[in-house]
Amino acid sequence: MRNPDLDLPLETTAFGRFLLWLTAGLVFLCVLAFAVAAIADAQLTALRQEPRIVTVALPPNPEPAAARREVDDVLAHVRALPGVAYASLIDEAAFGELVDELLVDDAADRATGGLFGARMPLPRLIDIAFNPGAAIDLPALDEDISTLVPGATLGDSGQIERSRERLAVLFRGVAGSFGLLLLAVIVVVVVWLTRAGLEAHRQTIDLLRQMGAGDRYLARQFEQHALAKALRGALLGFALAISVVIVVVYVPTLLGEAPLAAHELAPVHWVLLAMVPVVAALLATLVARLTAHHGLARLR
């Protein structure tokens, strides 16, 4: 008449009552943590996709032939380095314009020849672009170049990017570890709830055993219950977490604040996030089963 799997009243004790909500809470936090890691990862990828450009400044040299030689030496040296995508002299007129732009706001002024005209001796700048992700030994490069051309200096425009990169790596690492930690917490919680369930239903278990119920019969009840509750809890936590991600990430983007760039999340990130509740529920089920079997084997 009734479902024969109702022997153990798991609903009425901690195991049944709390598994759903604790799983929901933990999966919520876990998905949030992995979302932060995914955002950091996406930004890291973006940062690494940008070719990194370092600028070399050679001091002005009034003698055209020597100047040309210096530039050629540096270009030849740099192009031979591994990881360099290209290296080129910024043309002087363009550099003049750049200086004008930096100091003069008014287009009209600039049209009349700017503050400096093009007659001033300017330093010669060489842009070196490295391949994405290439390992660059900037101090060594600095030394090489000042040996080639005394007074030549290496700009440090790469510095800020590298700091952001390190920050993204840090965030990805911390958030990712936190997410894994939370999965471990789910395992601990399920072990703990299953033990509490075994404890709370000790007398009923003894009774069912007396009637000839084997470990498999009993453990199956914990397992099925864990699957049902943990799956529902995990989906609930996932839905909440994804809502929060959307609210926190996209709403400020719409408001024009864009503190985080989630539109950069790749499909693989979304797939990984969607796997969290499934993994959590399966983990809970497996752990409930193993804990129940282990606990039952110890009870007499």
Place this chain on the structure above:
Amino acid sequence: MRNPDLDLPLETTAFGRFLLWLTAGLVFLCVLAFAVAAIADAQLTALRQEPRIVTVALPPNPEPAAARREVDDVLAHVRALPGVAYASLIDEAAFGELVDELLVDDAADRATGGLFGARMPLPRLIDIAFNPGAAIDLPALDEDISTLVPGATLGDSGQIERSRERLAVLFRGVAGSFGLLLLAVIVVVVVWLTRAGLEAHRQTIDLLRQMGAGDRYLARQFEQHALAKALRGALLGFALAISVVIVVVYVPTLLGEAPLAAHELAPVHWVLLAMVPVVAALLATLVARLTAHHGLARLR
């Protein structure tokens, strides 16, 4: 022989088992949320303490008398505005040095007179410093100034600060509300656990009533239990959260990354954070008492 408050075996059911851990988890999250709000608040205070400086650029004017008059007009107009702390002309030699510094890395070069010397006509710059927190109508100021001196422009260095300010306000609001929400969750959890406790101990409660135990006798057991468990849980959660704040905030600062500036947290912030576990524990106790009384009144 035994403690007479042991009548209800609250330890053995959800109420006793989970109150501590759930309080610990929720207070942990709550303290983290309030810590984020406090950091945002500290940064907001810092941003608002910085005098905001806006720079006006007047186009070069080769005629000294007219040039001086233009500068005086602008200074007079600006100093009359409400909220202006001071306004002053940046001296030309210093500006020349600034330009040199911007474009020439080498101290030796600079000592020989720099790229430009001091003979070039440069735009004249006026720094306007506003009082902290003053409301500034920048577009109106821009218009006034270009009426006074055609071709004068207003730099927009204030723009970035305002965006950071809005972001800090947003973070403070969101994190603070989340913290309050978590306190509300604690209330809900305690109501829920107390109800579960009443339910689970229904038969024992009936028995104690049959022996003449009044509501106060019974509710006191829930209340005392809640106080003991919630206080321990809250302190545990607090200790964990403060450790996380220290690890996340100070360790990167030591590593030189400083994504957050927690050394700016004021004593009042620390006091408020320290109050979270106390408030949570008292709230839990009060709610357990009221829920128990209410629930007991309904049970027959």
Place this chain on the structure above:
Amino acid sequence: MTGAAATILQLDGVDLRYGDTPPVLHGLDLTLQAGSFHFLSGPSGAGKTSLLRLISLSHPPSRGTVRVFGREIDKINREELATLRQRIGVVFQDFRLLDHLSAFDNVALPLRIGGADEEQTARFVADMLGWLGLGDRLEARPAELSMGQRQLVCIARAVVAKPRLLLADEPTSNIDAKNAERLMNLFIQMHRLGTAVVIATHSAELLRRYPYAVLHIAQGRLTGPRPPAGAASSGTG
């Protein structure tokens, strides 16, 4: 019978029903005087326990009025009800010992709830359990006692606070003949000291051996008090 013939309990036209089912008890009228002694008999499922639930104020009547110690229970507030219940001792048919407490603490409950001091409690409880032959099992949990021993603990708990009304539901169902006689003597002693006693039993033996009035319940209706069933003498206590 010693003690003034004050009315301890009075039922007038009382029905009792559980949920929507037909009433289990119909139109009961009953008066219990201080220092009275009644057996309550009837077949299994007749309503003996249900009647004791009414009398012990643990289940409200569906119809009619119940007065205890001169008070109509519909008109009593919760605090007063608790106080009245402290004067009633109940031996439950299913014992209802608290599993997590020792025999000692189980028996001490009514004294502690009544606010007795710990020293007095310790003395009373140890004396009572000692007299019942459980002096060496004070610290045992109910699960560590035999069924008869549990029943003795339940009886000790019901009588330790010297109630003015004692209701015992099959108090000797798991107890051997020798102990049963000791218990009957205890109940008779209490009745002589002024406690009103009602003992529900299906044991023809008890009814035959002890010369007290019998309330008989069948099909939800009460007959009696009938005069003692047999003319046997006994009850040396």
Place this chain on the structure above:
Amino acid sequence: MTGAAATILQLDGVDLRYGDTPPVLHGLDLTLQAGSFHFLSGPSGAGKTSLLRLISLSHPPSRGTVRVFGREIDKINREELATLRQRIGVVFQDFRLLDHLSAFDNVALPLRIGGADEEQTARFVADMLGWLGLGDRLEARPAELSMGQRQLVCIARAVVAKPRLLLADEPTSNIDAKNAERLMNLFIQMHRLGTAVVIATHSAELLRRYPYAVLHIAQGRLTGPRPPAGAASSGTG
């Protein structure tokens, strides 16, 4: 006695102790044949329930060997133990019904655990409870039954799967005389069909009325099987 005289259970020099306390049972030797019938008597706390715990394989002996259905229980693995237990029916002194299940589902448990199909289960259970007079209470939870009714449910659960060994601990403690006789007839019927029956009781009445061997336990030692106590005739079943 019908059925082959196969040995169902054999105890050799068995002790039983709980924790560190002195043994509750000492040096027991006992053999139960298929289709035998024994009463187990003794004062409260003598160890009747403890002996039944040994026989029902729910508590291991502290010393000595226990053999059931020809197998020594120390040498049986967990799965086989479960299978052996399915052949033993136990009427617990404290019933041990599952509160959250209906009377029907409680009685169905052993059949379901044994893997019987639902249709057969439904028929067996309804027949059994109907015969015991609980046909209209199939869906009642234990808390909604009188104590005697609960005891009947417990008995129904013990016998429904037709065990080869039936252990009943005070099976009539809360049951009126008429029902008690019906139950005894049921047990006698099962014993005639080959089930070994052991009934623990403190009721001198039962021992007097039914002409079966009595195992007497006192101070942890077993005496008997003694021949039937009285020479009374009875047991019309």
